[in-house]
Amino acid sequence: MTAPLAHFNGALLPLDQIRISPLDRGFLFGDGVYEVVPAYGGRLLRAREHFARLQRSMDEIGLANPHTIEGWIAEVGKLLAHHPGDQSVYIQVTRGVPPKRDHVIPKGLAPTVFMMASPLPTPSREMVEKGVACVSARDFRWEKCHIKSVSLLGNVLARQVSADAGAAETVLFRDGFLTEASASNVFVVKGGTVLAAPQDHHILLGITYELLQELARRGEVRFEVRPIPEAEVRAADELWLSSSTKEVLAITSLDGRPVGAGVPGPMFRRMHALFQDYKAKLAAAAAVAD
Numbered sequence: 599m600t601a602p603l604a605h606f607n608g609a610l611l612p613l614d615q616i617r618i619s620p621l622d623r624g625f626l627f628g629d630g631v632y633e634v635v636p637a638y639g640g641r642l643l644r645a646r647e648h649f650a651r652l653q654r655s656m657d658e659i660g661l662a663n664p665h666t667i668e669g670w671i672a673e674v675g676k677l678l679a680h681h682p683g684d685q686s687v688y689i690q691v692t693r694g695v696p697p698k699r700d701h702v703i704p705k706g707l708a709p710t711v712f713m714m715a716s717p718l719p720t721p722s723r724e725m726v727e728k729g730v731a732c733v734s735a736r737d738f739r740w741e742k743c744h745i746k747s748v749s750l751l752g753n754v755l756a757r758q759v760s761a762d763a764g765a766a767e768t769v770l771f772r773d774g775f776l777t778e779a780s781a782s783n784v785f786v787v788k789g790g791t792v793l794a795a796p797q798d799h800h801i802l803l804g805i806t807y808e809l810l811q812e813l814a815r816r817g818e819v820r821f822e823v824r825p826i827p828e829a830e831v832r833a834a835d836e837l838w839l840s841s842s843t844k845e846v847l848a849i850t851s852l853d854g855r856p857v858g859a860g861v862p863g864p865m866f867r868r869m870h871a872l873f874q875d876y877k878a879k880l881a882a883a884a885a886v887a888d
């Protein structure tokens with residue numbers, strides 16, 4: 599079997615033929631940023647928002663963007679033409695390949711652009727109906743979590759805490775307040791209101807987070823963005839995770855204790871239905887991006 603096609607610096611190549619220099623600053627320093635864009639039936643979900651966030655990440659690290667938003671969408675379209683069905687598109691831009699290793703950011707380097715598509719691992723029916731178990735940990739990551747950086751060691755170590763416990767995600771608390779999870783945003787439902795952590799440098803502002811906020815507004819669901827003390831998370835009626843690959847998923851146990859009634863709650867079922875409806879409309883649309 600030949601390897602799937604991937605994008606490398608403007609060319610489509612079999613994934614197993616792409617070679618990256620060991621001097622690439624992405625490899626040596628984790629000096630780069632990324633995006634994960636879900637595609638349903640060839641349609642990109644919120645592509646403009648994803649590429650606007652990529653631009654913000656690049657601005658934060660002083661990396662020149664090689665493409666406009668329309669240019670990115672066109673390049674992803676070419677890749678997706680070889681990957682039918684629901685896909686997760688991974689896009690990475692690193693600072694490129696300098697002549698030697700030096701922490702100081704070199705000027706004038708051409709960035710390294712890499713993209714691949716793989717089948718979108720959306721949650722199984724069982725995960726949606728039963729919810730998932732999570733554990734918690736102290737948020738030991740850095741102070742710039744709003745940058746979608748490829749330097750993911752903090753997130754990797756956080757995720758491993760739940761992997762070792764056989765759980766789906768690690769919910770993180772910084773100084774007694776909820777931030778997010780290792781690769782997802784977290785929502786708290788209390789008394790019929792959805793609570794979300796502030797959109798600051800302690801979390802990655804998820805494109806799914808923003809979509810849920812918008813769906814809540816349209817569906818007349820109360821949604822409040824504010825600091826959430828750990829005690830409120832522990833006393834929640836419902837907890838949810840969201841991400842481009844998890845969509846929206848109920849957390850039904852945290853650190854071995856049931857969340858609310860221990861089953862996905864009514865607010866989750868409503869939000870999940872709104873999300874599925876949004877997805878169905880997207881898949882029926884004519885354009886490649888919504």
Ligand code: PDD
Binds near residue numbers: 753779807840842
């Ligand atoms: N992760 N917070 C973190 C730390 C994340 O890594 C992610 C996504 C999110 C949710 O963002 P979005 O809704 O835009 O996917 C929040 C991706 C999917 C990943 O790293 O694979």
